[in-house]
Amino acid sequence: MSEKKDKSTTKKTPVYGILAEYSDPAVLIEACKKVRDAGFKKWDTYTPFPVHGIDPAMGIKPTILPWLVLGAGLTGLATAITLQWWTNAHDYAWIVSGKPFWSIPANVPIMFELTVLLSALTTLGGMLALNKLPHPSHPLDLKERFERVTDDKFFLLIEASDPKYDAEEVTSLLAEHADVVEPLMDDDQTPAELPRGIIYALVVLTAAAIIPFALAAHARESHNRSPRIHIVPDMDWQTKYKAQRVNTFFDDRRADRPFVEGTVARGNLQEDDHFYRGKSGNTWARTFPNQVEVSEATMKRGEQRFDIFCAPCHGLQGKGDGMVAQRAEAIGAGVDGWVPPSDITDPNLMKQPVGQLFNSITHGVRNMPAYGPQIDPEDRWAIILYVRALQRTRNATTKDLSPSEIASLK
Numbered sequence: 001m002s003e004k005k006d007k008s009t010t011k012k013t014p015v016y017g018i019l020a021e022y023s024d025p026a027v028l029i030e031a032c033k034k035v036r037d038a039g040f041k042k043w044d045t046y047t048p049f050p051v052h053g054i055d056p057a058m059g060i061k062p063t064i065l066p067w068l069v070l071g072a073g074l075t076g077l078a079t080a081i082t083l084q085w086w087t088n089a090h091d092y093a094w095i096v097s098g099k100p101f102w103s104i105p106a107n108v109p110i111m112f113e114l115t116v117l118l119s120a121l122t123t124l125g126g127m128l129a130l131n132k133l134p135h136p137s138h139p140l141d142l143k144e145r146f147e148r149v150t151d152d153k154f155f156l157l158i159e160a161s162d163p164k165y166d167a168e169e170v171t172s173l174l175a176e177h178a179d180v181v182e183p184l185m186d187d188d189q190t191p192a193e194l195p196r197g198i199i200y201a202l203v204v205l206t207a208a209a210i211i212p213f214a215l216a217a218h219a220r221e222s223h224n225r226s227p228r229i230h231i232v233p234d235m236d237w238q239t240k241y242k243a244q245r246v247n248t249f250f251d252d253r254r255a256d257r258p259f260v261e262g263t264v265a266r267g268n269l270q271e272d273d274h275f276y277r278g279k280s281g282n283t284w285a286r287t288f289p290n291q292v293e294v295s296e297a298t299m300k301r302g303e304q305r306f307d308i309f310c311a312p313c314h315g316l317q318g319k320g321d322g323m324v325a326q327r328a329e330a331i332g333a334g335v336d337g338w339v340p341p342s343d344i345t346d347p348n349l350m351k352q353p354v355g356q357l358f359n360s361i362t363h364g365v366r367n368m369p370a371y372g373p374q375i376d377p378e379d380r381w382a383i384i385l386y387v388r389a390l391q392r393t394r395n396a397t398t399k400d401l402s403p404s405e406i407a408s409l410k
């Protein structure tokens, strides 16, 4: 910088290059071919519009930008595949609705996105870098003649820094085709350092860019009971009582209120002692209630319910040898006071009134749990009908056979 200042004070600005002006693109192309064949490297042309055929005339090779973009795109693709495979299928395999940890279709959006992202950024950044942009100042900016480059004049500039540069040779080479040939002086007016305003702006912007991160860091460390940003409260704050919370309105301070003694839900009065409790007066009912139809269909329903609710313990034939009982035997549960399920075809149980059986299912009996909460009264009666059938089949006598059946046995 000081060097430059010295030179400006001595009014001896070094030559930046030799500039030639043309008024016809065809002539410019001819000149270009000459300069190219002469072997110059540091030179360029400036035209008001793209001139066809100027690239080969100048000996410019096709840009490598497409290859850079291809590389960037493939890098993005590979990154997306690796990232998703590593996170989803390898490092933290997490079952989501039974979907496979690794499948191409699910990963396509990110693969597409990263490919496009890196390609686009490389296209822009590569274009700027390969063109050596941004280029805030150039000696040509100060040349008055050069202003017509955006209008009707064509220019060719050979820089003095070219190894083959020789002022006289270059001038005579260009003079062959050009309208005007003259030296271009180096820029001695544009200050080398950035304008203060830009520096201050950069400092302020950098400081401002830290603020969001600082706020995020602060938020991670601080505690606040109310939501930070709550523009639309919706129904988040209501004058209502939440379950399992304290409520000072009631003496016992419970928000959850117990049922009022003797409350019966609609349609659950269950006044019929026979149907709901298997009682007839003070004794167990010996008959099925009127609501239960003693029929083939009820029997089938009973069988089906028995096989679901009773057979696991009592076995399909009611002999007390269901899967639970077998398992208990197998692991030697008997030692620990295991009570096996009763054989419900036992003749003693045959003598039990149906009402008592109903009660056993409803409330359980000794070690057997209650099934009232799980099985409707209708189904409990249907099960009892089936239990009666099981009992008959396992304790049948010749009295149960018809004369013709007895005859066929003989």
Ligand code: HEC
Binding pocket: 306, 309, 310, 311, 312, 313, 314, 324, 339, 340, 341, 342, 344, 349, 357, 360, 361, 365, 366, 367, 368, 369, 371, 383, 387
């Ligand atoms: C979890 C296993 C289990 C299931 C399921 C089960 N029971 Fe029992 N049941 C037992 C056991 C154990 C006993 C014997 C209880 C005792 O003697 O302490 C028993 C006893 C009985 C008795 C004899 C009651 C008496 O007065 O001696 C009957 C009848 C009976 N069960 C019927 C049923 C019916 C009907 C079902 C289906 C609704 C059923 N059980 C489901 C385990 C079961």
